[in-house]
Amino acid sequence: MDLPIPLPVGRAISKLGSDISLARRRRHISQASLAERIGASVSTVRRMEKGDVRVPIHFFARALHVFGEIQALADLLDTAKDDIGLALADERLPKRVRSRSGATGAL
Structure with missing residues (x-):
């Protein structure tokens, strides 16, 4: 049983896909070249850029790595800065x- 994708999740994945597409085009990287660099098919890159929630997260991570932005993913839920969790x-x-x-x- 698949749960429906919450609207904010779908929007976030869609925005990430659009941002990956824009970053790729600004760097003059073809979809085929990006696909090769991340170990995916061109159709996977197209789906990722369209915000398809079924694309595995590791392809998004690999694309971020290609663009030099992997640290942004690593810092998304930094537990040292999780104010709610710490509280x-x-x-x-x-x-x-x-x-x-x-x-x-005494120690």
């Missing part, structure tokens, strides 16, 4: 920590 984790911290018997507080 939730902090809420679950114990209010106090008791020392175990025989253990010392």
Whole structure:
């Protein structure tokens, strides 16, 4: 059973595909050349540029790598900057920590 794609997800993938198409054309790279560089078929590149959500994410990642933008993907959900996740984790911290018997507080 496939879940329907949420509208914001579809829009984001569509925008990424359009941006990849624009970046490719600005660099004067053909679809065939990009396909070869990312290990995909030309039809996969066309589908990716049209925002087809069925294109595996690794092809998008490989295209970002070709354009020198792979770090943007790596930084998308940087857990060190996840303010909501950090706040939730902090809420679950114990209010106090008791020392175990025989253990010392100093390191």
